[in-house]
Amino acid sequence: xTVRRHxxxxxxxxxxxxxxGRPHAFIDDEREELCPFxxxxxxxxxxxxxxxxxxxxxxxxxxxxxxxAVEGHEVIVESPDHDASFxxxxxxxxxxxxxxxxxxxxxxxxxxxxxxxxxNHGRFGGASIPHVHSQIAALPFVPPRVEREGDAFxxxxxxPLCAAIGAHRRDxxxxxxxxxxxxxxxxxxxxxxxxxxxxxxxxNEMAAFGEDEQRDLTVLLQASAAAMRAISPxxxxxxLNFPGEPSAHAYVDLFPRVTNVAGFELETGTYIDxxxxxxTVRLMR
Ligand SMILES: [Zn+2]
Ligand SMILES: [Zn+2]
Numbered sequence: 001x002t003v004r005r006h007x008x009x010x011x012x013x014x015x016x017x018x019x020x021g022r023p024h025a026f027i028d029d030e031r032e033e034l035c036p037f038x039x040x041x042x043x044x045x046x047x048x049x050x051x052x053x054x055x056x057x058x059x060x061x062x063x064x065x066x067x068x069a070v071e072g073h074e075v076i077v078e079s080p081d082h083d084a085s086f087x088x089x090x091x092x093x094x095x096x097x098x099x100x101x102x103x104x105x106x107x108x109x110x111x112x113x114x115x116x117x118x119x120n121h122g123r124f125g126g127a128s129i130p131h132v133h134s135q136i137a138a139l140p141f142v143p144p145r146v147e148r149e150g151d152a153f154x155x156x157x158x159x160p161l162c163a164a165i166g167a168h169r170r171d172x173x174x175x176x177x178x179x180x181x182x183x184x185x186x187x188x189x190x191x192x193x194x195x196x197x198x199x200x201x202x203x204n205e206m207a208a209f210g211e212d213e214q215r216d217l218t219v220l221l222q223a224s225a226a227a228m229r230a231i232s233p234x235x236x237x238x239x240l241n242f243p244g245e246p247s248a249h250a251y252v253d254l255f256p257r258v259t260n261v262a263g264f265e266l267e268t269g270t271y272i273d274x275x276x277x278x279x280t281v282r283l284m285r
Pocket of ligand 1: 035036038082131
């Protein structure tokens with residue numbers, strides 16, 4: 001793996017030809033005896049970094065990605081059940097604890113500039129294995145999206161996301177509120193049925209999420225996963241963090257995959273949304 005710089009913009013580009021050998025369980029077969037994430041097949045994954053439960057009766061496993069895009073690229077298998085989705089996991093709170101724990105561990109490593117945590121669910125969400133999992137990757141650079149959003153927070157006189165919570169409440173764009181998070185449909189979505197889960201307290205990194213916050217986040221992530229699966233078999237969620245930028249406000253970006261990123265978006269970097277956020281609120285509820 002190497003990080004190269006785009007010859008025009010200087011943006012980082014990850015070169016990882018070893019990922020070409022990844023399995024394609026969606027194309028080949030989905031049978032459990034072939035799934036490297038199923039119980040009984042633990043020897044097919046690299047050695048565990050972390051496990052919740054006993055070696056033969058685990059609920060969560062973390063191990064290095066066999067086909068890493070970068071150093072410190074880990075897979076979080078979120079349930080032993082091959083057919084589970086995040087909303088049906090019995091101990092989803094343990095998964096969110098693992099998210100925060102691995103984020104803290106990886107982001108404090110020397111040389112790490114950003115830690116990306118994301119879920120690819122379903123074939124059109126980019127998952128190469130259907131068994132429920134997320135990934136976390138420690139990057140030696142700050143991704144352009146995070147840098148751009150972090151700069152915008154730094155320039156703003158007041159935090160735009162703190163202000164957005166109140167505005168979305170007024171405009172009826174809050175789907176649901178927990179004690180410490182708001183689940184809302186952003187008023188300027190870039191994807192159909194896009195939602196954000198935003199901490200009510202201004203925090204720039206998920207490393208700060210305490211136990212109560214983690215439980216609250218779990219409930220909203222499960223509710224979103226269930227609602228998104230009613231719309232599409234595929235979805236993504238992305239944890240946006242802003243290490244070293246205290247004026248920025250961390251959030252989770254979530255969307256079911258109903259449309260593809262296509263030529264217009266790829267050429268212009270501009271997204272076309274076709275669903276009114278009020279409709280997203282109605283469907284998610
Ligand atoms: Zn499996
Ligand atoms: Zn804020």
